[in-house]
Amino acid sequence: MTHTEKSTSPFGRLCGSLAAAILCAAIQCAPAAAQGKAGPSSDSRIRAAIQTLRSPVAADRVPAASFLLENWQRSLDDLIAELRALDRGKPDSAPSESDLASLIPVTDVLRSIVLNQTGAVQAFREQDDERSIRTLIWASRSPNRNLRINATYVLASVADNTNLCMVLDHLRDRNLNADGRVNLLQVAITVAPYAYEENVTHVVNAVADLKKLTAGTKENLAMTTQLLGDLEARAKDSINAKSKLPPSLSGCKDYTPVFARPG
Numbered sequence: 624m625t626h627t628e629k630s631t632s633p634f635g636r637l638c639g640s641l642a643a644a645i646l647c648a649a650i651q652c653a654p655a656a657a658q659g660k661a662g663p664s665s666d667s668r669i670r671a672a673i674q675t676l677r678s679p680v681a682a683d684r685v686p687a688a689s690f691l692l693e694n695w696q697r698s699l700d701d702l703i704a705e706l707r708a709l710d711r712g713k714p715d716s717a718p719s720e721s722d723l724a725s726l727i728p729v730t731d732v733l734r735s736i737v738l739n740q741t742g743a744v745q746a747f748r749e750q751d752d753e754r755s756i757r758t759l760i761w762a763s764r765s766p767n768r769n770l771r772i773n774a775t776y777v778l779a780s781v782a783d784n785t786n787l788c789m790v791l792d793h794l795r796d797r798n799l800n801a802d803g804r805v806n807l808l809q810v811a812i813t814v815a816p817y818a819y820e821e822n823v824t825h826v827v828n829a830v831a832d833l834k835k836l837t838a839g840t841k842e843n844l845a846m847t848t849q850l851l852g853d854l855e856a857r858a859k860d861s862i863n864a865k866s867k868l869p870p871s872l873s874g875c876k877d878y879t880p881v882f883a884r885p886g
Contacts, residue, residue: 669698673705676728688732695736699746702736703755705729710754714789714881715796717761723770726762730773737780747781753874756786760793763810764803775806779813784868787814787822788875791829795882801842804833808850815857819868822875826858828884835885 668690675687691698705726709718717723736743759781762774782790790810793799799807815826830851837844858864868876 666697666701669694669701672698673701673729676732677725684728688728688735691732692735695740695743696746698732699736699743700750702729702733703747703750706755706758707752709758712754714757714792718758720766723762723765724767726758727767727770727773730762730770730777734773734776737777744780748783748785751781751786753786753789756782756789760790760807763806764793764799766800768802771802771806775810779810782810782814784814784817784819784822784863784872785874787811787818788825788878790814791825792878792880792882794829794833795836795880795884797836797882801847805846805850808847808854812850812854812857815854816861817863818858818861819863819866819872821868821878823858823861823864825875825878826854830855832884 672687672690675683676691678684678687691702706729709722709726711718733747737747756778759774759778762770763778765771765774778790790807793807794804794811811826811829814822818826833847833851837847
């Protein structure tokens, strides 16, 4: 089936109520400082429940998911560790499609946690790292629709100034499909209103690069064009546009693009 930009965006237009809620949560929960990563818990019940999420028997998966949701403060680190484990260590190397597909039930739970639990977005940000964010980016552009939608909701909720540059970089990948492009643009838009000066520059460069990469294509770019304009405008009007990234949020300060910029 050939997907179009209009039909495959998990948020629809950004002004939709859910996307607006994610944007507000992202701004309010922007991290003040990086904190140590706790890592997976030693709770065998949490680990067993995560393994059960992949059971082919729905009657087993449902109570496992409910247990993880009810105990989200204890399960979140282990769920993030599932993302981290699939990272290949090379920014331009995607996990296999089978590995990514195995994340569908994990991202089902993560999506429910970050969208519904007070404090979950900040808790996620305190435990994520480049590896877990990279996996979410690859998942957000996956051919698997269920995974793509789950991952995009999670990523749009937790992305911030420490990893916006990573999201923008993937927009330069010549292999990025329309679904992935729209998803990643919408993720970037949630961070743009509070992007720091270095990330505003990253946004401006990414917008210019994507315009070059899509020039002359026969694809319907109406949504891409709208999102690019929205992204650039929000970044330039950012409340932090004239402030340098603080040391605690320096992940994007000297970021070098992994995917080659167009000439």
